[in-house]
Every structure is written in structure tokens, then in C-alpha cells.
Amino acid sequence: MTEPAPSQPSRATPFYCPYCGDEDLRPEENGAWLCSSCRRVFSVRFIGLQIPEVTR
Numbered sequence: 001m002t003e004p005a006p007s008q009p010s011r012a013t014p015f016y017c018p019y020c021g022d023e024d025l026r027p028e029e030n031g032a033w034l035c036s037s038c039r040r041v042f043s044v045r046f047i048g049l050q051i052p053e054v055t056r
């Protein structure tokens with residue numbers, strides 16, 4: 001039996017708080033992140049890739 005990874009695949013990992021720029025982020029419920037500096041809770045959602053068209 002292989003245990004599935006207990007992860008939330010939709011959770012993106014921010015490296016900096018988008019509001020104050022602090023790096024001390026703590027995971028919260030529902031894929032959210034808490035900035036321990038400004039106490040804001042936010043989530044990061046991956047929309048897609050913007051691939052530039054190559055026109056020749």
C-alpha cells in the first residue's frame with residue numbers, strides 16, 4: 001500500500017508576502033498563507049501559463 005502524498009496540489013508556495021514583502025509565511029487552512037509580519041491571510045492561485053506566440 002502506498003500512501004498518497006498528504007498535500008494540497010493546488011497550493012502554490014509564495015516566498016514573499018505580496019503585501020509587506022516579509023518572508024515569514026505560515027500555512028493556513030484551505031491553502032491560504034498567513035504572513036506573520038502583517039497578519040494578512042491570503043492565497044495564491046495558479047491561473048495558467050502565458051506563452052508568447054512565435055510569429056515567423
Ligand SMILES: [Zn+2]
Nearest residue numbers: 017020035038
Ligand atoms: Zn505581510
